[in-house]
Amino acid sequence: MKTIYSAIQPSGIMTLGNYIGAVDNWHRMQADANNSCIFALADLHTITVRQEPAQFRKNAMSFYALLLALGLDPKKSIIYFQSHVMEHAYLSWLLNCYTMVGEMNRMTQFKDKSQKHQDNINMGLMDYPVLMAADILLYDTDEVPVGIDQMQHIEICRDIAMRVNSIYGDVFRIPKGVLTKVGAKVMSLQDPTAKMSKSDPNPKAVISVLDEDSVILKKFKSAVTDSETVIRFDPENKPGVSNLLTILSVASGKSIETLEKEFEGLMYGHLKVRTGEAVIEMLKPMKEEYKRLINDEAYLLSCAKDGAERAAAIAEKTLRRFKDAIGYVSL
Ligand code: ATP
Numbered sequence: 001m002k003t004i005y006s007a008i009q010p011s012g013i014m015t016l017g018n019y020i021g022a023v024d025n026w027h028r029m030q031a032d033a034n035n036s037c038i039f040a041l042a043d044l045h046t047i048t049v050r051q052e053p054a055q056f057r058k059n060a061m062s063f064y065a066l067l068l069a070l071g072l073d074p075k076k077s078i079i080y081f082q083s084h085v086m087e088h089a090y091l092s093w094l095l096n097c098y099t100m101v102g103e104m105n106r107m108t109q110f111k112d113k114s115q116k117h118q119d120n121i122n123m124g125l126m127d128y129p130v131l132m133a134a135d136i137l138l139y140d141t142d143e144v145p146v147g148i149d150q151m152q153h154i155e156i157c158r159d160i161a162m163r164v165n166s167i168y169g170d171v172f173r174i175p176k177g178v179l180t181k182v183g184a185k186v187m188s189l190q191d192p193t194a195k196m197s198k199s200d201p202n203p204k205a206v207i208s209v210l211d212e213d214s215v216i217l218k219k220f221k222s223a224v225t226d227s228e229t230v231i232r233f234d235p236e237n238k239p240g241v242s243n244l245l246t247i248l249s250v251a252s253g254k255s256i257e258t259l260e261k262e263f264e265g266l267m268y269g270h271l272k273v274r275t276g277e278a279v280i281e282m283l284k285p286m287k288e289e290y291k292r293l294i295n296d297e298a299y300l301l302s303c304a305k306d307g308a309e310r311a312a313a314i315a316e317k318t319l320r321r322f323k324d325a326i327g328y329v330s331l
């Protein structure tokens, strides 16, 4: 059995980028009988950026319902809130003592987020990758499916784990990051050279998986392309068109080459509408299931409790192993 671990922050909305780059991939991994999957809502990470309490709670429940609505199965996989398993924060502290300030200082996401939130460059923002390393290492993870923006954090997690192992012997399993083949980076619809991001202030740039159908179509119709007329996959020179082809490929299940042929001689307008329609179709079953689940808080909480208990049972053992290796007195 291979252990698969990943997490998403329940902040703001779930975007089409999150879905294609992350959650859809989790779904495929869950379908493989050789995988044992653990998926978390990284709600400890979320407060590195200030959250309004009522909205935070609402987002967290909404994300949990979305994960189930998107086909993650709380019986097959462990699906839980990070904040419900105390070992994450504990291991994070221990790992801090095996992580260098310089290593954290050069993390791209830390630099970006410090720029964006200059009034709140808190320690958590800097320590974010160490908590993420704790998440992954607690479960003896083999593979971590993520979008490309998280690969640097996986690398640092591996470095920290190898450092610990080089001091104490085999404490941690060394994980590997895995990328989705198509759609590892879905771009903004308004600036196709930037990642589609849930924290983008321009709502036209981002598709929420819960957007109304008419809104989705409208956003695709106004997607930024280029001044040529040829529909060709060329992310360097034609980032907008290439982004639409990537999204359509995922939503329709057709390869990009097939789509290039289908769209020969057609206009950008056709590509935009077809992509919008395919995304609407792709999201339809999930939306109906979401509406049902979000009104059943008791069920969601019982799944989350079960997930937390199963996660804690694994996490406790790993933490104990590390504490024993360090030399803590055990009772
Ligand atoms: P923010 O931009 O505010 O940091 P985010 O949209 O990147 O948020 P995260 O919670 O950081 O969302 O990411 C959750 C998962 O979704 C990660 O695995 C990340 O790599 C993936 N992901 C996020 N945005 C994209 C995107 N545009 N394309 C592909 N994958 C993405």
Ligand code: LTN
Pocket: 005, 006, 007, 008, 009, 042, 045, 131, 132, 135, 136, 144, 146, 150
């Ligand atoms: N940092 C990730 C979310 C995250 C994560 C993890 C992903 C937190 N812990 C462990 C994989 C494994 C993000 O912002 N996308």
